[in-house]
Amino acid sequence: MSYSKTIVLTNYDGETFVVDEVVAVEPQTIEHMIEDGCANTSIPLPNVTSKILSKVIEHCKKHVETPNSNEKAAKADLKSFDFDFVKADQGTLFDLILAMNYLNIKELLDLIYQTVADMIKGKTPEEEEEMRRVNAWVFSCFVGVTCLYFKSKKM
Amino acid sequence: MLISRILNWNALIRSVRDQCFGYKMISENLVGEASLHQELEVLSVSKRLVRSLSQKIKRKNHEDEPNGISLRCPALYTRGGGCKVGATTGDEFGEIGCRRRSASSIEDGKGYKPVCGPEDTNVDCFSHGLKERFRRRSIRKAPEVEGVHVFLPDDIVEMCLVRLPLTSLMKARLVCKKWRFLTTTPRFMQMRRNRLYQSPWLFLFGAVKSGFCSHEIHAFDVSSNKWHTISSEVIKGRFMFSVVSIQENVYIVGGCSSLTNFGKLDRSSVKTHKGVLVFSPLTNLWHKVASMKHARSKPVLGVCEVNSDSLTIKTQHTRQDRRLVRTRINGISDVYEDPHRLSVRRQLRYPFDEPEVTLRPKNENPSGKDSRRFLIIAVGGVGSWDEPLDSCEVYDSSSNKWTEVQRLPVDFGVVCSTTFCNGLFYAYSESDNLAAYDIERGYWFRIQTTTLPPRVHEYYPTIISCENRLFMVSVSWCEGDGQIGRRNKAVRKLWELDLVYLNWEELSTHPDAPMDWNTTFVGDKNMIFGVEMFKIFGQVLDFLTMFDVSGGSKNWVHVSRNQVAHELDASSCATKMMAVLRL
Numbered sequence: 012m013s014y015s016k017t018i019v020l021t022n023y024d025g026e027t028f029v030v031d032e033v034v035a036v037e038p039q040t041i042e043h044m045i046e047d048g049c050a051n052t053s054i055p056l057p058n059v060t061s062k063i064l065s066k067v068i069e070h071c072k073k074h075v076e077t078p079n080s081n082e083k084a085a086k087a088d089l090k091s092f093d094f095d096f097v098k099a100d101q102g103t104l105f106d107l108i109l110a111m112n113y114l115n116i117k118e119l120l121d122l123i124y125q126t127v128a129d130m131i132k133g134k135t136p137e138e139e140e141e142m143r144r145v146n147a148w149v150f151s152c153f154v155g156v157t158c159l160y161f162k163s164k165k166m
Numbered sequence: 167m168l169i170s171r172i173l174n175w176n177a178l179i180r181s182v183r184d185q186c187f188g189y190k191m192i193s194e195n196l197v198g199e200a201s202l203h204q205e206l207e208v209l210s211v212s213k214r215l216v217r218s219l220s221q222k223i224k225r226k227n228h229e230d231e232p233n234g235i236s237l238r239c240p241a242l243y244t245r246g247g248g249c250k251v252g253a254t255t256g257d258e259f260g261e262i263g264c265r266r267r268s269a270s271s272i273e274d275g276k277g278y279k280p281v282c283g284p285e286d287t288n289v290d291c292f293s294h295g296l297k298e299r300f301r302r303r304s305i306r307k308a309p310e311v312e313g314v315h316v317f318l319p320d321d322i323v324e325m326c327l328v329r330l331p332l333t334s335l336m337k338a339r340l341v342c343k344k345w346r347f348l349t350t351t352p353r354f355m356q357m358r359r360n361r362l363y364q365s366p367w368l369f370l371f372g373a374v375k376s377g378f379c380s381h382e383i384h385a386f387d388v389s390s391n392k393w394h395t396i397s398s399e400v401i402k403g404r405f406m407f408s409v410v411s412i413q414e415n416v417y418i419v420g421g422c423s424s425l426t427n428f429g430k431l432d433r434s435s436v437k438t439h440k441g442v443l444v445f446s447p448l449t450n451l452w453h454k455v456a457s458m459k460h461a462r463s464k465p466v467l468g469v470c471e472v473n474s475d476s477l478t479i480k481t482q483h484t485r486q487d488r489r490l491v492r493t494r495i496n497g498i499s500d501v502y503e504d505p506h507r508l509s510v511r512r513q514l515r516y517p518f519d520e521p522e523v524t525l526r527p528k529n530e531n532p533s534g535k536d537s538r539r540f541l542i543i544a545v546g547g548v549g550s551w552d553e554p555l556d557s558c559e560v561y562d563s564s565s566n567k568w569t570e571v572q573r574l575p576v577d578f579g580v581v582c583s584t585t586f587c588n589g590l591f592y593a594y595s596e597s598d599n600l601a602a603y604d605i606e607r608g609y610w611f612r613i614q615t616t617t618l619p620p621r622v623h624e625y626y627p628t629i630i631s632c633e634n635r636l637f638m639v640s641v642s643w644c645e646g647d648g649q650i651g652r653r654n655k656a657v658r659k660l661w662e663l664d665l666v667y668l669n670w671e672e673l674s675t676h677p678d679a680p681m682d683w684n685t686t687f688v689g690d691k692n693m694i695f696g697v698e699m700f701k702i703f704g705q706v707l708d709f710l711t712m713f714d715v716s717g718g719s720k721n722w723v724h725v726s727r728n729q730v731a732h733e734l735d736a737s738s739c740a741t742k743m744m745a746v747l748r749l
Binding site for chain 2: 128
């Protein structure tokens with residue numbers, strides 16, 4: 012892109028982030044907003060906290076800056092960056108998922124889904140249930156059922 | 167798992183009963199089944215539910231009567247909001263039908279512990295539970311644990327779960343109903359299939375244990391490097407069958423079983439099968455599909471997926487052709503060496519008078535779930551009278567029918583391998599002939615390759631197709647010109663046929679010495695898997711190797727060594743069959 016335009020993002024806490032348009036169009040949601048011409052002043056992102064938003068912007072920047080070449084070093088660098096990126100604690104990861112789901116960044120979404128899948132992988136149902144309970148993850152309903160279920164199973 | 171659910175059910179019954187006691191609603195008056203039915207139907211509860219409930223109550227009553235307690239609760243289920251039961255109810259009803267049978271057997275065995283504790287019961291009203299059953303996706307309040315108010319939407323959970331390998335997915339299904347529900351929908355399975363989250367599994371058939379054809383199927387999960395054993399009585403006693411994998415099923419075609427010693431690997435008097443069995447590892451279920459026209463053991467199979475709905479299969483059924491060569495020839499002899507050249511004469515007829523049968527799939531697919539159509543070609547094999555066959559038949563999944571197609575070309579030799587590549591079924595014979603069958607036009611034609619890879623003729627080559635490329639694994643001498651010498655050693659080599667210039671090019675050398683005469687190689691997407699099994703120093707060894715055709719490295723990778731075969735007989739080396747599935 013020849014011109015450099017900046018986009019202002021306003022988050023949940025009311026803080027504003029000024030980013031290049033090149034970076035800002037990484038999330039599809041924002042891209043669509045810009046396309047629709049709603050981004051003249053600032054883009055409100057009411058359900059993303061500043062911590063997460065800064066993390067997301069960091070990720071987008073990294074991915075934009077890294078040349079889209081087949082260069083091995085660049086790819087490896089990006090991979091290690093991604094690896095460190097998702098090495099957050101589960102609470103952050105959880106927030107990230109929600110933010111990502113809203114912002115719709117495909118690469119990052121894929122990355123996080125895979126991370127969660129890896130966390131689930133290799134666990135026994137009991138462990139998984141435990142994990143879910145402690146982190147209150149993925150818990151949309153039937154708390155009672157699950158607890159009952161495993162209690163009776165251990166009987 | 168089942169037991170726990172039953173216990174839940176019992177707990178429910180108990181809690182219902184306790185509630186009734188608590189509400190002082192015990193009535194010793196006899197209120198018949200009829201009134202219960204009526205009241206339930208007023209509430210417009212499904213009849214099945216009514217039945218199962220009343221049966222449950224009846225059984226309970228029956229059980230309790232000796233103790234002098236009779237449960238007669240007229241207003242039990244009629245109080246829409248008043249009757250409190252465990253949160254499990256709504257969901258439990260969904261599967262009550264299948265559980266009812268086993269419930270009775272368990273009931274008297276276990277003591278009923280009160281499962282519904284105060285902290286985790288989620289006491290709920292019955293009608294709500296019912297609503298839950300009919301409208302599962304009702305949105306509940308997200309639970310609040312440790313002050314974190316979190317809630318993940320179903321689609322995100324689904325996207326995470328879809329990335330799990332099969333074994334983890336199966337475990338994840340046990341976590342809760344929600345996950346189970348999310349992961350068993352056809353949409354989910356389709357997504358898993360399309361996004362290539364599946365990993366290869368190798369299924370090893372035809373194991374022989376202490377003289378008997380074992381009912382065990384050994385499955386190897388490549389991603390987690392683990393062997394599993396599946397027991398299936400269906401294929402017990404059958405040997406010399408061929409297997410082929412299609413989507414998530416394995417087709418077991420033909421084979422024979424001993425007539426005198428059932429279950430034994432005894433080739434003195436055998437019945438050769440026409441039947442085709444389908445094994446679906448995901449459900450561990452077997453079913454039958456249409457049988458072949460001719461009984462065959464060890465037929466050579468190829469499979470292809472067809473996209474066009476209007477593909478016609480040219481059949482060849484004239485009267486002369488129907489006649490089988492019913493001569494008793496020893497297993498090894500070649501049909502082409504019969505003095506009267508029956509097969510040749512048959513072959514020389516002009517093919518113009520062949521009737522043509524168009525197999526158009528019906529509009530409504532019988533299976534419904536998988537609309538993909540595929541064809542299996544079964545070539546050659548050994549017939550009921552131990553005669554080598556040169557006939558071919560094609561199975562069409564959309565019509566569930568086998569159709570006889572043109573025989574192999576004259577003087578082609580005994581076919582030893584076939585595969586589907588670029589719209590053609592390729593077949594390779596023991597006498598190094600390559601032919602291809604065009605399904606749309608319905609005939610075989612010879613392919614003359616410019617070069618012929620030198621090979622040791624005792625080992626039969628295998629042709630494999632991966633990513634629309636045609637490969638062959640054959641054994642050749644490393645040095646020299648094919649003469650057995652002191653310094654020569656045999657190696658297994660992978661060749662690729664250039665489909666334009668038709669010459670074989672050497673691609674890679676297999677690291678293992680060729681010990682097994684019957685090594686099986688199967689292609690799957692971009693991988694070639696091979697299993698070698700042989701007896702040496704009184705021990706049966708097995709080696710699983712893998713080759714990535716798309717990768718830059720030209721090396722075979724060992725995926726498993728000596729993990730299954732040690733308890734098998736040496737004859738399993740000859741009877742083994744392998745299929746690769748993406749699960």
